Structures are given as structure tokens and as C-alpha cells.
Amino acid sequence: MSKPHAIIVGAGFTGTATAHDLALRGFDVTVIERGDICNGTSGRTHGLLHCGGRYAVKDQESAIECIDENIILRKIVPGVIEPNGGLFIALNESDLAYRDAFIAGCQACHIPLEELTPAQALRLEPNINPKLLTAFLVPDGTFDPLRLALSFAATAKKNGAKFRTYSEVKSLILDGQGGVVGVNVLERASNQTHELRGDILVNATGAWAGEIAEMAGASVPVKPSPGVMVAYDQRFVERAINRLNTPGDGDIVLPQRRMVVVGTTSFEIDDLDYVPVLEEHVKLMLERGAELIPGIRNARVRGKYMATRPLISSGSGRSAARTFKCYDHKETHNVDGLVTITGGKATTLRAMAEGTADVVCRKLGINAPCTTKDVLLLSYRQYYSLPN
Amino acid sequence: MSEKWNITLKVSRQKEGETPHFDEYKMEVDPDEYVLDAVERVWAFMDRTVCFRHACHHSTCGACGMRVNNVEKLTCITSIRDMCQDGGTLKVEPLRNFPVISDLAVDMGSLYNRLEAVGARSVLPVPEAEIEKPASTWDPADQQYIRLADCIECGLCISACPSAATSSGYLGPAVLAGAQANGLKRNPELLQLVDAEDGVWRCHSAFECSAVCPSLVDPARRIMNLRTQVFTERFSRLFHKA
Numbered sequence: 191m192s193k194p195h196a197i198i199v200g201a202g203f204t205g206t207a208t209a210h211d212l213a214l215r216g217f218d219v220t221v222i223e224r225g226d227i228c229n230g231t232s233g234r235t236h237g238l239l240h241c242g243g244r245y246a247v248k249d250q251e252s253a254i255e256c257i258d259e260n261i262i263l264r265k266i267v268p269g270v271i272e273p274n275g276g277l278f279i280a281l282n283e284s285d286l287a288y289r290d291a292f293i294a295g296c297q298a299c300h301i302p303l304e305e306l307t308p309a310q311a312l313r314l315e316p317n318i319n320p321k322l323l324t325a326f327l328v329p330d331g332t333f334d335p336l337r338l339a340l341s342f343a344a345t346a347k348k349n350g351a352k353f354r355t356y357s358e359v360k361s362l363i364l365d366g367q368g369g370v371v372g373v374n375v376l377e378r379a380s381n382q383t384h385e386l387r388g389d390i391l392v393n394a395t396g397a398w399a400g401e402i403a404e405m406a407g408a409s410v411p412v413k414p415s416p417g418v419m420v421a422y423d424q425r426f427v428e429r430a431i432n433r434l435n436t437p438g439d440g441d442i443v444l445p446q447r448r449m450v451v452v453g454t455t456s457f458e459i460d461d462l463d464y465v466p467v468l469e470e471h472v473k474l475m476l477e478r479g480a481e482l483i484p485g486i487r488n489a490r491v492r493g494k495y496m497a498t499r500p501l502i503s504s505g506s507g508r509s510a511a512r513t514f515k516c517y518d519h520k521e522t523h524n525v526d527g528l529v530t531i532t533g534g535k536a537t538t539l540r541a542m543a544e545g546t547a548d549v550v551c552r553k554l555g556i557n558a559p560c561t562t563k564d565v566l567l568l569s570y571r572q573y574y575s576l577p578n
Numbered sequence: 579m580s581e582k583w584n585i586t587l588k589v590s591r592q593k594e595g596e597t598p599h600f601d602e603y604k605m606e607v608d609p610d611e612y613v614l615d616a617v618e619r620v621w622a623f624m625d626r627t628v629c630f631r632h633a634c635h636h637s638t639c640g641a642c643g644m645r646v647n648n649v650e651k652l653t654c655i656t657s658i659r660d661m662c663q664d665g666g667t668l669k670v671e672p673l674r675n676f677p678v679i680s681d682l683a684v685d686m687g688s689l690y691n692r693l694e695a696v697g698a699r700s701v702l703p704v705p706e707a708e709i710e711k712p713a714s715t716w717d718p719a720d721q722q723y724i725r726l727a728d729c730i731e732c733g734l735c736i737s738a739c740p741s742a743a744t745s746s747g748y749l750g751p752a753v754l755a756g757a758q759a760n761g762l763k764r765n766p767e768l769l770q771l772v773d774a775e776d777g778v779w780r781c782h783s784a785f786e787c788s789a790v791c792p793s794l795v796d797p798a799r800r801i802m803n804l805r806t807q808v809f810t811e812r813f814s815r816l817f818h819k820a
């Protein structure tokens with residue numbers, strides 16, 4: 191019997207992780223990506239390997255997903271992670287008022303937590319605001335976004351997946367009864383159009399998921415919500431520094447290489463393909479970042495950038511759910527052969543892939559369990575050396 | 579309101595089987611935008627066929643290296659103001675010494691293969707990430723932290739290196755720097771690979787690599803240090819044989 195052929199559109203975190211999962215479950219996988227790996231939202235992710243603390247009060251489903259996946263990723267892809275932990279710090283009375291809810295939330299979500307005195311916290315991280323009132327040590331980490339996705343892609347490739355980059359899906363091939371049976375692809379390196387047929391199409395285009403779904407006459411409730419980040423040229427801390435309060439703008443500072451990066455904001459846009467970096471947001475990052483780490487004020491800006499979250503629109507902005515959703519469009523719009531996976535976070539990419547591959551297997555009547563929790567990923571560099 | 583400049587973005591274009599030529603795009607920019615922002619806007623609003631590599635937009639991934647007005651630059655952190663003037667031209671070309679996939683995108687497979695071959699570490703303990711800081715000066719408290727290496731594997735050094743241009747087999751600055759950081763003492767099996775014509779001896783100390791490196795890796799100095807390591811390792815082998 192020949193293997194079922196899955197076509198995945200999009201090679202961000204979601205697409206590369208899904209390629210890895212489906213390849214392990216015995217699928218022939220082809221990933222179609224219009225740019226190079228991670229040119230969309232994923233490459234520009236802030237880079238926090240969430241421990242879940244950020245969501246522990248208001249969105250416990252996300253928080254539990256985060257801590258569980260955080261532990262798995264540390265194990266399966268150690269070559270791209272700085273596993274140094276994180277601090278949540280309180281700087282004023284409003285932050286302190288959040289303390290009890292934070293402790294209760296973390297306990298409810300099995301997020302390990304240790305409260306430190308200001309002196310203890312300053313010993314660990316001498317550059318944080320010395321006026322802090324209390325601090326919690328948590329198992330956050332940071333990761334290199336491109337290399338995280340490449341590690342999944344490399345391993346998928348090793349298991350037979352093919353990656354067709356610089357290839358844009360222009361339209362879908364329909365079977366005349368509303369079902370999707372393939373894609374029409376523009377290869378940008380040769381300016382030629384090809385068609386590719388498969389048994390199932392996985393739409394993993396993140397913030398662009400609505401555009402692909404629309405090509406089949408379906409839709410998804412994704413609300414693109416961009417955020418701005420600013421990188422400064424000094425590595426002030428080894429850990430992720432979070433503000434102990436309800437999630438807001440500019441309340442996380444992460445170390446990255448010889449930099450720190452302050453993020454982020456949340457706003458709404460019309461054109462997805464180019465989102466400007468708003469100067470007010472850059473100023474806000476400086477103000478908010480310097481509250482956590484005063485030295486940022488005297489550091490030089492190294493990069494200002496933005497990325498667009500594919501939020502599932504059940505609410506608005508930051509209150510929208512941060513978990514992911516997998517839509518079988520047979521169920522939503524009576525369109526067969528098409529599954530959309532969107533929402534979520536970098537931290538939960540493996541779980542998102544597992545959920546999607548489960549739906550794909552169920553639709554095709556294939557009985558193959560997920561094994562990605564235990565498979566150590568190849569070095570990201572192998573993505574470039576393995577044959578396609 | 580931010581400042582506005584009118585510039586001509588001159589982009590090297592090359593599709594499969596074609597010889598390269600330039601396409602020009604007139605655009606209004608904020609001079610404090612980065613070169614990569616201008617290239618991305620060409621793709622978004624003017625010409626969907628332009629191919630280029632990019633991911634993190636803040637100098638951690640190493641994907642967006644290009645030659646800008648004849649100099650190797652990480653385009654995501656290179657402001658337009660630093661490279662041209664109002665009314666001026668910004669010329670962008672793919673990196674040299676790598677095969678072109680299309681337009682500005684190059685295939686960096688050779689670099690990644692060689693980095694694997696010398697076991698260049700992607701993450702390492704914080705103190706070891708510093709350039710040749712003597713171990714005695716490490717703060718023991720820092721030993722517990724792991725961090726991503728400084729080298730972002732962008733290939734700018736390979737593109738700028740005159741020796742890489744003369745021999746496609748040359749391991750190249752980033753790779754030799756990776757071997758140096760790894761250390762021959764710890765990895766004696768690397769001796770054969772680096773103590774070779776296309777290893778440390780191909781380098782003619784042009785120092786172009788260190789001049790263009792956006793990440794303070796200082797490959798030139800690391801190559802000089804690796805040569806010293808080679809002599810030490812050769813010497814210790816003689817000694818052990820005797």
C-alpha cells in the first residue's frame with residue numbers, strides 16, 4: 191500500500207513540527223512555503239520558552255500546555271535552548287497585589303515556583319531593578335526561533351519529508367464537490383507554476399490561515415495581532431525577566447546572544463504582508479523595559495522589529511485565548527481534504543503538531559500514535575545537508 | 579513625523595538559468611529603517627517574485643546577510659542612513675562564495691556541513707562564549723548558565739574572505755572559529771581537518787572576516803589562535819610517540 195500524501199502549507203513552527211509528526215507516523219509529507227523557513231511570524235518570535243506563569247491566572251489551559259511542552263522541548267531539542275530559568279519581579283503595589291493570584295495559579299498548573307527576597311534575586315541577576323519588592327524563580331527558558339523550526343524540519347527531512355521553499359500556494363485544486371485534492375504552486379525561483387496533489391492539505395499558514403481557507407470557500411476565525419520588539423546591544427541578564435502582573439505591553443525582557451530583547455505590544459492591522467514598526471511602540475518598549483532593567487536606558491538599540499500573532503478571535507487583543515485550534519473543514523464548512531491549524535505559541539509547537547496529526551489520521555482512518563515526545567531532534571544544521 | 583528619503587533600491591535578480599542583472603525600485607523610506615525592511619516592502623507591495631532569506635529581524639538567526647553597496651551586511655540591523663543618502667542608491671546583492679538559489683537568497687549548505695564537521699557548538703556555557711577570556715578569570719557563578727554561541731552562522735565572513743574566493747574547499751573563517759572555540763585539546767580528532775591546505779593554512783590574514791562579522795566572533799584572531807593550537811597538538815603528538 192502506498193503511503194498517504196500530506197501537503198502542508200507554511201513552514202513556520204506549526205508547519206515544520208507537523209511535518210515532523212506526520213513523517214514519523216508514516217506519511218509522505220511535502221511542505222510548501224512561499225519564502226524560506228520561518229520568514230513569517232515564527233522567525234520573529236520574541237523567543238520565550240514559556241513556563242506558563244504568564245497565563246497561570248487568566249488562561250490556565252494555555253499555562254498547563256506551556257509547562258508540559260517546556261519540559262519536553264528542553265529534552266528533545268537542547269541545542270537551540272538557553273535553559274536558564276526566569277524571574278517574575280514585582281516593582282510596585284499593583285504588582286504585589288497580583289502575588290497571591292500568581293502563586294495560586296502556578297500551583298494549579300503545576301508550575302514550579304520559588305519566591306526570592308530582593309537580595310537573593312539581585313544576587314542572581316545584578317542588573318534588574320534594585321527597587322524590586324519580591325521575585326519568583328520559574329523554569330522559563332529562551333530559544334533561537336529559526337533554529338527551533340529548523341531542528342523539526344531537519345528531522346522531518348531525515349524521515350522523508352520534502353521542503354519546497356520559495357513556493358507560494360496560489361489556489362487550491364478542488365474535486366468539483368467542494369473537496370480539496372491539491373494545490374497550484376508558483377515556484378518563485380523559476381517563476382513557474384506546478385500542481386501538486388495529496389490526500390490531505392494541512393493549512394499551517396498562521397496569521398495568513400484565512401487566505402488559504404478562503405481559497406476553498408471556508409474560513410477561520412483568526413485575528414492577526416502584531417506586536418513590536420526592540421533588541422538592545424548588551425546582555426544584561428541570563429534569565430527571562432517578566433513583570434509580575436496581568437500580561438501587558440513590554441513586560442518581558444529576554445537575553446539573546448549579546449543582546450536583550452524587550453517585548454511586546456498588541457495591535458490590529460489591515461495589511462498582513464508588511465506591518466510597520468510603530469515608533470510609539472518602540473518608545474514604550476524602552477520605558478517598560480527600563481523599569482525591569484534600568485541599564486537598558488543607556489544601551490544602544492540594535493534592532494526594532496515586529497511579528498503578527500495568529501490569535502483565535504474569541505475575545506480581543508491580549509484577552510483572546512492563547513491556545514491553539516485545529517479545524518477540520520469538513521465539520522466547519524463541509525469542505526473535505528482540508529485541515530487548518532492555527533493560534534498557539536512557539537512553546538506549544540509540538541503539541542499543536544500532535545493535535546493536527548491526530549485529526550489528519552482520524553480523517554484518513556489511519557491508526558498511528560504520536561511519538562514526538564520522545565524523539566530527540568537532529569541538529570538544525572542537518573536541514574541544509576540532508577537531501578530534499 | 580519621521581524623516582522621509584527617496585532612494586533607488588537596486589536589487590540583483592537571478593532566476594534559474596539566468597545571468598544576474600539589476601532591477602531598480604524607487605521608494606520612499608524612513609532612513610532609520612533597516613535595509614531588510616526596504617527589501618521586504620518591495621516583495622510586499624511592488625514585486626512578489628523577489629526572493630530573499632530572513633527570519634529573526636534582530637541579528638540572532640543569521641539568515642539575511644547580503645552585500646549592500648559592496649559590503650557584507652546583516653541587513654536586519656543595517657540602517658538605510660548608514661549606507662546611503664537622500665536621493666541615493668542602495669545596491670543589494672547576494673553573498674559571494676555561495677551558490678545563488680534565486681535573487682538574494684543563497685544556499686548556505688556548505689557552511690552548515692562544515693560547522694557540523696568541526697562540531698561547532700551551538701550552545702555553550704556562558705564564560706566560554708567570551709572571546710579567549712582566560713579560564714582563571716571566569717566567574718564561577720556564570721558556569722551554570724548555558725547560552726547560544728556568538729556565531730550566528732550568517733556567512734558574511736565567507737563572502738568577504740579573499741581566500742574563500744580562491745578555493746571552494748576552504749573551510750572558511752566561521753568554521754575555523756568554531757573549531758578554535760571547540761579546542762584541539764578537547765577534540766584532537768579535528769587536527770587532521772584543520773591542519774591542512776584548506777584548513778588554517780589557506781588563511782592569508784586579510785582580516786576581512788573580522789571586519790564584517792556582525793557578532794563580535796573575531797574569526798581572524800581565532801584562526802591565529804587555532805594555528806597555535808595546531809603547533810601545540812603536533813608537538814604533543816611527537817612527544818607522546820617518542
Ligand SMILES: Cc1cc2nc3c(=O)[nH]c(=O)nc-3n(C[C@H](O)[C@H](O)[C@H](O)COP(=O)(O)OP(=O)(O)OC[C@H]3O[C@@H](n4cnc5c(N)ncnc54)[C@H](O)[C@@H]3O)c2cc1C
Binds near residue numbers: 227358
Ligand atoms: C510579537 C510576538 C511575540 C511572540 N513571542 C512568543 C514567545 O516569546 N514565545 C512563544 O512561545 N510564542 C511567541 N509568539 C507566538 C509564536 O511566534 C506564533 O504562535 C508562531 O510563530 C506561529 O507560527 P505559525 O507556524 O503558525 O505561523 P508562521 O510562522 O507565520 O508560518 C506561516 C507560514 O506560512 C507561509 N505562507 C503564508 N501564505 C502562504 C502561501 N499562500 N503559500 C505558501 N506559504 C504561505 C508564510 O510565509 C509563513 O512562513 C509570539 C508571537 C508574536 C506575534
Ligand code: SF4
Binds near residue numbers: 755
Ligand atoms: S563568524 Fe561572524 S561573520 Fe562569520 S558566520 Fe559567524 S557570525 Fe557570521
